[in-house]
Amino acid sequence: MRYIISGKNIDVTEGLKTAVYEKIGKLERYFTPDTEVHVTLSTEKERQKIEVTIPVKGSIIRAEQASNDLYVSIDLVEEIIERQLRKYKNKIIDNKQMASNFNQKYIDDEYEEDDTIKIVKTKKFAIKPMDPEEACVQMELLGHSFFVFRNSQTDEVNVVYKRKGNTYGLIEPEY
Numbered sequence: 001m002r003y004i005i006s007g008k009n010i011d012v013t014e015g016l017k018t019a020v021y022e023k024i025g026k027l028e029r030y031f032t033p034d035t036e037v038h039v040t041l042s043t044e045k046e047r048q049k050i051e052v053t054i055p056v057k058g059s060i061i062r063a064e065q066a067s068n069d070l071y072v073s074i075d076l077v078e079e080i081i082e083r084q085l086r087k088y089k090n091k092i093i094d095n096k097q098m099a100s101n102f103n104q105k106y107i108d109d110e111y112e113e114d115d116t117i118k119i120v121k122t123k124k125f126a127i128k129p130m131d132p133e134e135a136c137v138q139m140e141l142l143g144h145s146f147f148v149f150r151n152s153q154t155d156e157v158n159v160v161y162k163r164k165g166n167t168y169g170l171i172e173p174e175y
Contacts, residue, residue, distance in 0.1 A: 001028050001035050008042035010070075016041060019071055023078045024052060030085050030102060041070060050077050056102075061085070127157065135160045136168050 005012055005020055020039050027037075031054070038053040048070035054061040063080040065073040129152040130138070139147035139160055146161040151172070159171040 001025070001031055001033065001037050003037050003039060005039045005041070008040060010041055010043045012041055016070065016074075019074050020050075023074045026078055027054075027081060027085075029105065030082075032102065043070070048073055050074050052077050052081060054081070129155070132158065132160055132168075132170050 001024075003020065003024070005017055020041075024037060024039065036055060038051075038055075040051040040053075042049045042051075046068055047066045048068060049064060049066040050070065050073045051064040052062065061081060061084060063077050063084065065077040065080060067073045067076070127148065127150045129150045131152055132149075135147050135149040135158070138149070139145075139162070146159055148157065148159050150156070151158045154172070156173055158173075161169045161171070163169050
């Protein structure tokens with residue numbers, strides 16, 4: 001695997017790089033050698049955070065972990081990705097385009113998987129045309145972390161969502 005390691009508000013030392021190579025390197029058994037792994041290490045106040053993104057054809061495998069110790073975060077994020085790979089193996093391999101990024105041994109190995117996704121609640125509601133700012137107000141009034149609405153300017157279905165730092169995001173379809 002090819003590593004792209006960057007830091008935000010932190011100097012990426014050789015010790016940190018070595019820890020990333022050792023821990024994230026355990027995932028090499030799942031991927032082909034030309035797979036890129038994007039690792040971002042960051043620190044803010046007391047939180048030490050690692051984000052790992054592995055783009056594969058047709059999808060992205062991503063995990064992040066934060067703790068008081070960056071080395072602990074590195075250990076934990078590797079376990080998260082491994083758990084994701086085991087849990088969704090059949091779904092990953094069924095997508096033939098995505099499977100080209102994975103090691104043949106991973107494809108051939110059998111893993112116990114709980115591939116039952118249970119939808120436990122369904123809601124139906126009228127989608128009223130509104131602008132994104134009005135959708136943010138509606139989301140706040142409902143106490144939700146996201147809100148689906150029809151954008152009155154584009155007449156397309158959009159989603160607004162809460163972000164960290166009391167900010168908002170907007171998701172628009174791209175065709």
